Each structure stands twice: as structure tokens, then as C-alpha cells.
Amino acid sequence: MQLKARARNFVMSITGKSDSANESHQNEEPETKNRAMTAVDYLLQEAELEQKAAQALPGKFDKCTFTKGYIHQPVYACLTCSNDIKNKELAQHSNSIPVGKDGMILAGICYSCSISCHSSHDVIELFSKKNFRCDCGIKILRPESSEGSGMGKCELMDRAKENQSMDTANENNKYNHNFWGYYCRCDTFYDPETEESEMIQCFFCQDWYHDRCIGKMPREESFDSYICRECINRHSILFKHLSKDAVFYGIVDQNTNKVDVIVDATMSINSDVNDPSGTEQNVPMVEHGAQINPPNSKRKLDEMPDESDKDSKKTKAGSAIPNESTHLLPEKLDFSRVDIFMKKAWEECVCKCQGCMEYIKQHNLDYILKDDPVYEPEVDPEKDIPLYDVAMECLDTYDRSMASMGAIALRELGDDLKSFLRPFAAEGKVVTPGDIMSFFDERRRSKTADQ
Incomplete structure (x- = not known):
């Protein structure tokens, strides 16, 4: 229905009932006004713009969430x-x-x-x-x-x-x-026209980080979610008892403030993080600048493994005792120096003891424990219909007198436009967008004077 609303505005504008078209013309740049353009070029341009708009904004936008x-x-x-x-x-x-x-x-x-x-x-x-x-x-x-x-x-x-x-x-x-x-932690304004780096979103804070600022990362097929060092430090209680089977962790170099070493927790849980020889080569990594598009969707509950198949070391929900035997990080490792890359279905490995569950509820982190898809507005079935066609169909929704007024206005518009363009054709002059805007401005002034 939103396109029909726009179509009604179009009909009202040509009958002299709206100033929206005038405001649009006034906002045009001088170069746009004076650039030569044929009628065919103009129609093709409008069709291209409508197509791009339909692709960028495919959903209905008639309801606030x-x-x-x-x-x-x-x-x-x-x-x-x-x-x-x-x-x-x-x-x-x-x-x-x-x-x-x-x-x-x-x-x-x-x-x-x-x-x-x-x-x-x-x-x-x-x-x-x-x-x-x-x-x-x-x-x-x-x-x-x-x-x-x-x-x-x-x-x-x-x-x-x-x-x-x-x-x-x-x-x-x-x-x-x-x-x-x-x-990102580099705190820079994002310009999609100039940004060259790939960016990855933190699962918790939802901030986006440049791959160049993160440093080394596992390859995209190796992990499902990224959690920044700030969130790990902020919610450290959740990671102290997270199963080592769920993650890769990246050790942050103190000098560069970037991940320098990627370690698979299952292979290095007892290793010295300051001497990670032999661990880095076992983990596929990418340098910054490569294509990083990790999936951000969770597995559905019906795709999760049965309780009987899970690690017997994991604690049950509501247990008073956390699983001390599955510490992810060596105690001497500073949480503020670690980025974590979570493997698929890592949420199932979150400790569900009473303390962790209370922490999750208190900090509104319930989305960790359930499927949390992104809300998407209903697809607009009219998004691919040209606006001109919608405007013509819109006339059928008016009562007889209003529809007649619209039809008469369209006919008068066509006649006046032909008269306006006739001298250009006789003299072989090129019609610019500025000429067309001047035509509509004059029509609007005439209608205002007649009222």
C-alpha cells in the first residue's frame, strides 16, 4: 500500500494539491538541472532508480516495530x-x-x-x-x-x-x-564508499571490527561467531567455564594490540601461551584484507545434538556447581588480551550452572540460549511495479469525481507539455531537466494565481 500512497501524492501534485514535487526540484543540484537528457534516457534512468530502490528496500515500511x-x-x-x-x-x-x-x-x-x-x-x-x-x-x-x-x-x-x-x-x-x-576499536567513521577492509560483528556488543584491527583470524569456515576482547573481559564469568571444544582464541600482542597467535583450545589448553610453537600451524588462519564473512545465523534447536550425545562434563541447567574441569583459558592469561572465535553450536557449550544462568538473565543475554533470528519486515509485493503504473491504477481507487479530475489533469498536463516542447523541436534545441522543472514551476505558479 505504500507505493499507492506515493502514487496518490503524485496525482495530487499534478492537480495542484501538493508542493512535494516543488520541494524536490528545489533540492536538485545545478549540474542535474542543466544536464542534457532525452526522454528515453530519462525514463530508463527512472526505471533503474526504482529497480535499485526495490532491491535495497524490499520490505514493507508501513509499521513501526x-x-x-x-x-x-x-x-x-x-x-x-x-x-x-x-x-x-x-x-x-x-x-x-x-x-x-x-x-x-x-x-x-x-x-x-x-x-x-x-x-x-x-x-x-x-x-x-x-x-x-x-x-x-x-x-x-x-x-x-x-x-x-x-x-x-x-x-x-x-x-x-x-x-x-x-x-x-x-x-x-x-x-x-x-x-x-x-x-571498531579504532573508532573511525564508516564510509561505505571508501571503506576497503572487511568487517566482522561481535556477537555480544554488536560493534563491527575491521579485519586489519583484529589481526589474525581462523578461516571463515572454521568459526561461527566472533567475540571481542572487551566483551570477554566484561562477561568473563561466562568464559571461565565454557567448554574448550567450542573455541579458538586469539592472543593479542601487547605492542600491536592485534591478534598475533590463533590457538585451538582443544590442542593447547595446558600449553604455555607465551610459547605457542607447534599450535599456530594447526589452525587455518587468514591475514587482514582477506574475505571475512562468517555466518551469523544460529543452528535451530531441532538441529542441535541430543542431550545424550553431549559432553558428559557439561553441567546441567540450574546446577549449583560450575564445570571447573573445562576452563577455556589458562588462569595466567589476561582476559583483556584475548579475542575468541566461536565454533558452530558453541551456545550449547555455555555453562548452565545456577550462577551463570542468573548472570545471563541479569544482563539480558538470554539470546545466547535460544534461536534469535533477525526480524525482517514483510516483503512488499508492489516493490517491482513501476510507480507510474501504480499511479494509473490508483485512479481506480478514487470516487468518480476525483478520478475524473485526475484524468483531466493528466490530459491537460500532456497537452501543455506538448505545447511547451514544440519550440524546442522547431529550433532543434536540446531539452534539459532544468527546462522541464521550469515548466512545472510555471504551471504551479499559474495554479496558485488562479486560486
Whole structure:
């Protein structure tokens, strides 16, 4: 239905009821206005743009995900609405914030709101985030709470009707420097047009790291998930009792701050990590710059091995005693000096003693123990239909008088456009996009004067 809504705007614009087309023309660059283009070229260009849009945005964007609660979903940040010059202390950053941003409010929006509510704004894609609820329209993005350009409300839903408070933040959302557009421990702004390195996402914090900043890694077919040293240190209790069968761990060189040695825990659990000779050659590795695309989907529960097939050393859920015999890391190894690369189905090897289970619940890490697919919006069946065709079909949805007005307006538009182009044909002049925009601007002024 969203394309039909756009089609209605198109019909309204040609009947003089909308200024959206005028605003679009005013935002065109001078080079675009003056570039020569044939009618065929223009139609081909429009068709190509619509095709690219359908590929990039295949899902419907007519529903905000706020009512779904805290879910694993694609998240976007609106740098326009997040700009808040009042709250400089709220979001001070070690690197320079994007040009023109003196202070930033940390907030994220869902896929639908990034299009329906923020289409004309400076929006960046943050990819998937776990346990995240859409911030669009809540108090931190409302104009009365900042001097930014907040939308003031979510265009897709009325939270008052949903008995939700717009005066409170989504307290369970976790924010980091990604919401400024910065990634990795090198803390640099991500530009998809210039970035050459491959990036890999940490399973826990969901930050993305450059392969060049990580250092050495197992080959992509050897591991399923990456966990950064910061998260290992933060959640060390979970890794002290994780089965050694689940991982490779990377020893971080103190001088370069990068992984220098990859060790398979099953082969080196009792070895001296400061003398890893003979272990590195047994683990397939890649240097930074190679293609790194580890799968991020979990195995489904029905694909997991039976309880009877599991390592008898693993503890049962709720046991008061953790499995001391399966320590992953030698005690003398500093957690802050280790990156971990998890093998497939590693979640099944997580210690399920009472202490670990309480820790998981307290820190909202339940997604470790269950299948947690990324929410995807329903595919839009109209995404491949040309907008012009939708506009024509849209006329059938109006009552007779409105449809007649639209048909008459289209006929008048065609007649006026032919009259406008006739002198160009007679003189052999090339028609530019700027000429066409001038034509529509004049029509709009004439309609305004007649009203």
C-alpha cells in the first residue's frame, strides 16, 4: 500500500494539491538541472532508480516495530534528529563528531521509520542490533527536548493508543559509538564508499571490527561467531567455564594490540601461551584484507545434538556447581588480551550452572540460549511495479469525481507539455531537466494565481 500512497501524492501534485514535487526540484543540484537528457534516457534512468530502490528496500515500511518490544532487528540512526547542541556533555566523543554535529543524542530507529519518518534526513545504517526497541518519536527525539530536528512523533503509529509513554526512554536499549556512525576499536567513521577492509560483528556488543584491527583470524569456515576482547573481559564469568571444544582464541600482542597467535583450545589448553610453537600451524588462519564473512545465523534447536550425545562434563541447567574441569583459558592469561572465535553450536557449550544462568538473565543475554533470528519486515509485493503504473491504477481507487479530475489533469498536463516542447523541436534545441522543472514551476505558479 505504500507505493499507492506515493502514487496518490503524485496525482495530487499534478492537480495542484501538493508542493512535494516543488520541494524536490528545489533540492536538485545545478549540474542535474542543466544536464542534457532525452526522454528515453530519462525514463530508463527512472526505471533503474526504482529497480535499485526495490532491491535495497524490499520490505514493507508501513509499521513501526515499537510494539514488538525489544527484538533482534536492523537498526538505523538519524543524525539529523539526533543532533542536540544543548546536550554537549551527553555525547562527547573521542573523535570528531560528523560535520555540523556539536552534540548527539543516542537513538536508533527501525527499518520502517527510517523510510517513512526520516526519508529526507541524514540516516545511517547500523545493521542488526539485539534486544533493541525503536526510538522514533519518544521524548529524546522530540523537538521540545532538544534544538535538533526531531520529528516530534512517529508517523506510523500513535503510541497514546498503545498505552505507551513517550516521556520515557527505551531503558533496555544499549547504545555505543555506532550511533554516531563510528565503528571498531579504532573508532573511525564508516564510509561505505571508501571503506576497503572487511568487517566482522561481535556477537555480544554488536560493534563491527575491521579485519586489519583484529589481526589474525581462523578461516571463515572454521568459526561461527566472533567475540571481542572487551566483551570477554566484561562477561568473563561466562568464559571461565565454557567448554574448550567450542573455541579458538586469539592472543593479542601487547605492542600491536592485534591478534598475533590463533590457538585451538582443544590442542593447547595446558600449553604455555607465551610459547605457542607447534599450535599456530594447526589452525587455518587468514591475514587482514582477506574475505571475512562468517555466518551469523544460529543452528535451530531441532538441529542441535541430543542431550545424550553431549559432553558428559557439561553441567546441567540450574546446577549449583560450575564445570571447573573445562576452563577455556589458562588462569595466567589476561582476559583483556584475548579475542575468541566461536565454533558452530558453541551456545550449547555455555555453562548452565545456577550462577551463570542468573548472570545471563541479569544482563539480558538470554539470546545466547535460544534461536534469535533477525526480524525482517514483510516483503512488499508492489516493490517491482513501476510507480507510474501504480499511479494509473490508483485512479481506480478514487470516487468518480476525483478520478475524473485526475484524468483531466493528466490530459491537460500532456497537452501543455506538448505545447511547451514544440519550440524546442522547431529550433532543434536540446531539452534539459532544468527546462522541464521550469515548466512545472510555471504551471504551479499559474495554479496558485488562479486560486
